[in-house]
Amino acid sequence: MRARLGQSGYLVDDGLAVACFLALRLRRPIFCEGDAGVGKTALASALATALDAPLIRLQCYEGIDASQALYDWDFPRQLLHLRAAEAAGITDADRLEGELYGRRFLIARPLLQALETRSCVLLVDEIDRADDEFEAFLLELLSEYTVTIPELGTLRAESPPVVVLTSNRTREVHDALKRRCLYHWFDHPGFARELAIVRRRVPGASARLAEQVTVLAQALRAQELVKPPGVAETIDWAQAMAALGATEVDAELAVVTLGSVLKYREDLERARGLDLTALLAGPVDGGVW
Numbered sequence: 001m002r003a004r005l006g007q008s009g010y011l012v013d014d015g016l017a018v019a020c021f022l023a024l025r026l027r028r029p030i031f032c033e034g035d036a037g038v039g040k041t042a043l044a045s046a047l048a049t050a051l052d053a054p055l056i057r058l059q060c061y062e063g064i065d066a067s068q069a070l071y072d073w074d075f076p077r078q079l080l081h082l083r084a085a086e087a088a089g090i091t092d093a094d095r096l097e098g099e100l101y102g103r104r105f106l107i108a109r110p111l112l113q114a115l116e117t118r119s120c121v122l123l124v125d126e127i128d129r130a131d132d133e134f135e136a137f138l139l140e141l142l143s144e145y146t147v148t149i150p151e152l153g154t155l156r157a158e159s160p161p162v163v164v165l166t167s168n169r170t171r172e173v174h175d176a177l178k179r180r181c182l183y184h185w186f187d188h189p190g191f192a193r194e195l196a197i198v199r200r201r202v203p204g205a206s207a208r209l210a211e212q213v214t215v216l217a218q219a220l221r222a223q224e225l226v227k228p229p230g231v232a233e234t235i236d237w238a239q240a241m242a243a244l245g246a247t248e249v250d251a252e253l254a255v256v257t258l259g260s261v262l263k264y265r266e267d268l269e270r271a272r273g274l275d276l277t278a279l280l281a282g283p284v285d286g287g288v289w
Contacts, residue, residue: 010046029163034186037230040166044123058110060130101151122161212249251276
Protein backbone atom coordinates (compact mmCIF):
# COMPACT_ATOMS: atom_id res chain seq x y z
CA MET A 1 0.00 0.00 0.00
CA ARG A 2 2.86 2.38 0.78
CA ALA A 3 4.41 1.62 -2.60
CA ARG A 4 1.14 2.08 -4.51
CA LEU A 5 0.44 5.42 -2.83
CA GLY A 6 4.06 6.47 -3.29
CA GLN A 7 3.78 5.86 -7.03
CA SER A 8 0.88 8.32 -7.07
CA GLY A 9 3.08 10.93 -5.37
CA TYR A 10 1.66 10.54 -1.84
CA LEU A 11 4.03 9.55 0.96
CA VAL A 12 2.51 7.79 3.98
CA ASP A 13 3.77 6.46 7.28
CA ASP A 14 3.10 2.94 8.54
CA GLY A 15 -0.01 3.93 10.49
CA LEU A 16 -1.76 5.49 7.52
CA ALA A 17 -0.67 2.71 5.16
CA VAL A 18 -2.20 0.14 7.51
CA ALA A 19 -5.41 2.21 7.83
CA CYS A 20 -5.74 2.34 4.04
CA PHE A 21 -5.10 -1.39 3.70
CA LEU A 22 -7.71 -2.22 6.35
CA ALA A 23 -10.22 0.15 4.76
CA LEU A 24 -9.95 -1.87 1.55
CA ARG A 25 -9.92 -5.26 3.25
CA LEU A 26 -12.69 -4.58 5.79
CA ARG A 27 -14.74 -2.18 3.65
CA ARG A 28 -14.77 0.46 6.36
CA PRO A 29 -14.51 4.24 5.90
CA ILE A 30 -11.36 6.10 6.93
CA PHE A 31 -12.02 9.12 9.15
CA CYS A 32 -9.17 11.61 8.66
CA GLU A 33 -8.90 14.43 11.17
CA GLY A 34 -6.34 17.20 11.50
CA ASP A 35 -5.48 20.77 10.63
CA ALA A 36 -6.17 22.11 7.14
CA GLY A 37 -3.43 21.49 4.59
CA VAL A 38 -1.89 18.35 6.08
CA GLY A 39 -2.91 15.99 3.27
CA LYS A 40 -6.33 14.62 4.24
CA THR A 41 -8.11 15.47 1.00
CA ALA A 42 -5.05 14.50 -1.04
CA LEU A 43 -5.25 10.99 0.44
CA ALA A 44 -8.54 10.32 -1.34
CA SER A 45 -7.10 11.48 -4.64
CA ALA A 46 -4.00 9.32 -4.13
CA LEU A 47 -6.13 6.29 -3.29
CA ALA A 48 -8.19 6.79 -6.45
CA THR A 49 -5.00 6.98 -8.50
CA ALA A 50 -3.46 3.95 -6.76
CA LEU A 51 -6.62 1.88 -7.29
CA ASP A 52 -7.23 3.22 -10.81
CA ALA A 53 -10.73 4.14 -9.64
CA PRO A 54 -12.89 7.23 -10.18
CA LEU A 55 -12.93 9.81 -7.38
CA ILE A 56 -16.33 11.17 -6.37
CA ARG A 57 -16.25 14.15 -4.03
CA LEU A 58 -18.93 15.54 -1.74
CA GLN A 59 -17.97 18.93 -0.33
CA CYS A 60 -19.85 19.51 2.91
CA TYR A 61 -21.02 22.91 4.07
CA GLU A 62 -23.42 24.36 6.61
CA GLY A 63 -27.01 23.56 5.66
CA ILE A 64 -26.28 20.74 3.21
CA ASP A 65 -29.16 18.25 3.00
CA ALA A 66 -30.03 14.97 1.29
CA SER A 67 -31.28 16.59 -1.92
CA GLN A 68 -27.90 18.23 -2.43
CA ALA A 69 -25.85 15.19 -1.41
CA LEU A 70 -27.91 12.19 -2.52
CA TYR A 71 -30.39 12.90 -5.32
CA ASP A 72 -32.87 15.42 -6.63
CA TRP A 73 -35.52 15.54 -9.34
CA ASP A 74 -34.94 17.52 -12.53
CA PHE A 75 -38.01 19.74 -12.20
CA PRO A 76 -37.43 21.83 -15.37
CA ARG A 77 -37.22 18.68 -17.53
CA GLN A 78 -40.23 17.19 -15.76
CA LEU A 79 -42.22 20.32 -16.53
CA LEU A 80 -41.19 20.26 -20.18
CA HIS A 81 -42.14 16.59 -20.42
CA LEU A 82 -45.53 17.32 -18.84
CA ARG A 83 -46.23 20.13 -21.31
CA ALA A 84 -45.16 17.95 -24.23
CA ALA A 85 -47.49 15.19 -23.02
CA GLU A 86 -50.37 17.63 -22.72
CA ALA A 87 -49.70 18.92 -26.24
CA ALA A 88 -49.76 15.32 -27.49
CA GLY A 89 -53.08 14.75 -25.80
CA ILE A 90 -51.85 12.27 -23.20
CA THR A 91 -54.21 12.39 -20.24
CA ASP A 92 -53.42 9.12 -18.44
CA ALA A 93 -52.46 10.41 -14.97
CA ASP A 94 -50.83 7.16 -13.80
CA ARG A 95 -48.72 6.94 -16.94
CA LEU A 96 -47.62 10.57 -16.63
CA GLU A 97 -46.72 10.16 -12.97
CA GLY A 98 -44.71 7.04 -13.74
CA GLU A 99 -42.82 8.82 -16.49
CA LEU A 100 -42.20 12.01 -14.48
CA TYR A 101 -40.68 10.07 -11.60
CA GLY A 102 -38.65 7.64 -13.67
CA ARG A 103 -34.88 7.23 -13.58
CA ARG A 104 -34.40 9.54 -16.58
CA PHE A 105 -35.45 12.56 -14.51
CA LEU A 106 -33.42 11.65 -11.42
CA ILE A 107 -30.30 13.74 -10.81
CA ALA A 108 -27.71 11.65 -8.98
CA ARG A 109 -25.70 13.69 -6.51
CA PRO A 110 -22.30 12.49 -5.21
CA LEU A 111 -23.57 9.95 -2.66
CA LEU A 112 -25.90 8.22 -5.14
CA GLN A 113 -23.20 8.36 -7.82
CA ALA A 114 -20.84 6.56 -5.43
CA LEU A 115 -23.41 3.85 -4.69
CA GLU A 116 -24.02 3.27 -8.40
CA THR A 117 -20.36 3.36 -9.48
CA ARG A 118 -18.39 0.15 -9.11
CA SER A 119 -14.98 0.37 -7.44
CA CYS A 120 -14.84 4.11 -6.76
CA VAL A 121 -13.43 6.29 -4.02
CA LEU A 122 -15.92 8.56 -2.24
CA LEU A 123 -14.49 11.65 -0.53
CA VAL A 124 -16.79 13.29 2.03
CA ASP A 125 -14.79 16.45 2.59
CA GLU A 126 -15.05 18.57 5.75
CA ILE A 127 -17.88 16.65 7.40
CA ASP A 128 -17.43 18.90 10.44
CA ARG A 129 -18.99 21.76 8.45
CA ALA A 130 -22.29 19.91 8.06
CA ASP A 131 -24.94 19.89 10.78
CA ASP A 132 -25.96 17.05 13.10
CA GLU A 133 -28.95 16.00 10.97
CA PHE A 134 -26.82 15.46 7.88
CA GLU A 135 -24.24 13.58 9.91
CA ALA A 136 -26.98 11.21 11.15
CA PHE A 137 -28.23 10.72 7.60
CA LEU A 138 -24.70 9.93 6.39
CA LEU A 139 -24.22 7.47 9.23
CA GLU A 140 -27.32 5.52 8.15
CA LEU A 141 -26.29 5.48 4.50
CA LEU A 142 -22.73 4.30 5.19
CA SER A 143 -23.95 1.53 7.49
CA GLU A 144 -25.64 -0.46 4.73
CA TYR A 145 -24.62 1.36 1.53
CA THR A 146 -28.26 1.47 0.50
CA VAL A 147 -30.74 4.25 -0.15
CA THR A 148 -34.49 4.17 -0.58
CA ILE A 149 -36.06 6.46 -3.16
CA PRO A 150 -39.84 6.34 -2.63
CA GLU A 151 -40.65 6.53 -6.34
CA LEU A 152 -38.04 3.95 -7.41
CA GLY A 153 -37.49 1.66 -4.44
CA THR A 154 -34.29 0.63 -2.67
CA LEU A 155 -30.93 0.98 -4.39
CA ARG A 156 -27.97 -0.98 -3.05
CA ALA A 157 -24.31 -0.61 -3.96
CA GLU A 158 -23.07 -3.72 -5.78
CA SER A 159 -19.54 -2.87 -4.70
CA PRO A 160 -19.33 -0.43 -1.74
CA PRO A 161 -17.06 2.54 -2.41
CA VAL A 162 -13.85 3.21 -0.55
CA VAL A 163 -14.91 6.10 1.70
CA VAL A 164 -12.64 8.83 3.04
CA LEU A 165 -14.15 11.35 5.46
CA THR A 166 -12.19 14.43 6.45
CA SER A 167 -12.59 16.88 9.30
CA ASN A 168 -10.67 20.04 10.17
CA ARG A 169 -12.11 19.75 13.68
CA THR A 170 -14.08 23.00 13.60
CA ARG A 171 -16.52 21.00 15.74
CA GLU A 172 -16.55 17.54 17.25
CA VAL A 173 -18.05 14.84 15.04
CA HIS A 174 -20.33 12.43 16.91
CA ASP A 175 -18.83 9.22 18.28
CA ALA A 176 -21.44 7.12 16.44
CA LEU A 177 -19.91 8.07 13.10
CA LYS A 178 -16.32 7.72 14.30
CA ARG A 179 -16.99 4.24 15.71
CA ARG A 180 -17.91 2.98 12.26
CA CYS A 181 -14.66 4.27 10.75
CA LEU A 182 -10.96 3.61 10.92
CA TYR A 183 -9.55 6.75 12.54
CA HIS A 184 -6.31 8.51 11.61
CA TRP A 185 -5.02 11.78 13.02
CA PHE A 186 -3.00 13.84 10.53
CA ASP A 187 -0.24 15.77 12.24
CA HIS A 188 2.26 18.11 10.64
CA PRO A 189 5.17 16.01 9.38
CA GLY A 190 8.71 16.21 10.64
CA PHE A 191 11.41 17.94 8.62
CA ALA A 192 12.71 14.88 6.74
CA ARG A 193 9.27 13.68 5.67
CA GLU A 194 8.07 17.14 4.69
CA LEU A 195 11.21 17.68 2.63
CA ALA A 196 10.61 14.36 0.86
CA ILE A 197 7.04 15.43 0.10
CA VAL A 198 8.15 18.79 -1.30
CA ARG A 199 10.81 17.20 -3.49
CA ARG A 200 8.28 14.67 -4.77
CA ARG A 201 5.54 17.22 -5.45
CA VAL A 202 7.76 20.02 -6.79
CA PRO A 203 10.33 18.23 -8.97
CA GLY A 204 11.24 21.50 -10.70
CA ALA A 205 12.66 22.96 -7.48
CA SER A 206 16.34 22.57 -6.75
CA ALA A 207 17.36 20.42 -3.79
CA ARG A 208 18.66 23.52 -2.03
CA LEU A 209 15.42 25.45 -2.59
CA ALA A 210 13.26 22.56 -1.37
CA GLU A 211 15.35 22.23 1.79
CA GLN A 212 15.28 25.94 2.58
CA VAL A 213 11.54 26.28 1.98
CA THR A 214 10.91 23.32 4.28
CA VAL A 215 13.18 24.85 6.93
CA LEU A 216 11.20 28.11 6.81
CA ALA A 217 7.83 26.36 6.85
CA GLN A 218 8.84 24.36 9.91
CA ALA A 219 10.07 27.52 11.60
CA LEU A 220 6.84 29.43 10.83
CA ARG A 221 4.83 26.53 12.20
CA ALA A 222 6.63 26.96 15.51
CA GLN A 223 5.40 30.55 15.78
CA GLU A 224 2.09 31.56 17.37
CA LEU A 225 0.20 32.08 14.13
CA VAL A 226 -3.52 32.32 13.48
CA LYS A 227 -3.18 29.64 10.80
CA PRO A 228 0.14 27.75 10.78
CA PRO A 229 1.09 26.61 7.28
CA GLY A 230 0.28 23.04 6.31
CA VAL A 231 2.15 20.83 3.91
CA ALA A 232 -0.05 22.13 1.09
CA GLU A 233 1.19 25.67 1.76
CA THR A 234 4.80 24.49 1.87
CA ILE A 235 4.32 22.94 -1.56
CA ASP A 236 2.68 26.16 -2.83
CA TRP A 237 5.61 28.19 -1.49
CA ALA A 238 8.17 25.98 -3.20
CA GLN A 239 6.20 26.11 -6.46
CA ALA A 240 6.00 29.92 -6.28
CA MET A 241 9.73 30.31 -5.77
CA ALA A 242 10.55 27.79 -8.49
CA ALA A 243 8.21 29.65 -10.85
CA LEU A 244 10.22 32.81 -10.16
CA GLY A 245 13.35 30.98 -11.28
CA ALA A 246 14.92 30.83 -7.82
CA THR A 247 17.34 28.05 -6.98
CA GLU A 248 17.78 29.07 -3.36
CA VAL A 249 16.02 31.28 -0.81
CA ASP A 250 17.10 34.53 0.75
CA ALA A 251 15.21 36.72 3.23
CA GLU A 252 14.00 39.16 0.52
CA LEU A 253 12.54 36.39 -1.65
CA ALA A 254 10.91 34.78 1.38
CA VAL A 255 9.20 38.04 2.37
CA VAL A 256 7.79 38.87 -1.07
CA THR A 257 6.36 35.36 -1.47
CA LEU A 258 4.83 35.03 2.01
CA GLY A 259 1.37 35.29 0.46
CA SER A 260 1.86 31.78 -0.90
CA VAL A 261 2.19 30.28 2.57
CA LEU A 262 0.37 32.60 5.01
CA LYS A 263 -3.25 33.68 4.54
CA TYR A 264 -3.91 36.06 7.43
CA ARG A 265 -2.76 39.65 7.78
CA GLU A 266 -1.67 39.08 11.39
CA ASP A 267 0.47 36.12 10.34
CA LEU A 268 2.08 38.12 7.52
CA GLU A 269 2.99 40.94 9.88
CA ARG A 270 4.44 38.51 12.43
CA ALA A 271 6.48 36.70 9.78
CA ARG A 272 7.87 39.97 8.39
CA GLY A 273 9.07 40.82 11.87
CA LEU A 274 11.13 37.63 12.12
CA ASP A 275 14.81 37.34 11.28
CA LEU A 276 14.32 35.10 8.26
CA THR A 277 18.04 35.05 7.52
CA ALA A 278 18.71 33.57 10.96
CA LEU A 279 15.90 31.03 10.47
CA LEU A 280 17.43 29.93 7.18
CA ALA A 281 20.79 29.46 8.86
CA GLY A 282 19.35 27.63 11.85
CA PRO A 283 19.90 23.88 12.00
CA VAL A 284 17.02 21.45 12.14
CA ASP A 285 17.48 18.61 14.62
CA GLY A 286 14.97 15.85 14.06
CA GLY A 287 12.50 18.28 12.54
CA VAL A 288 12.18 20.30 15.78
CA TRP A 289 13.35 23.88 16.16
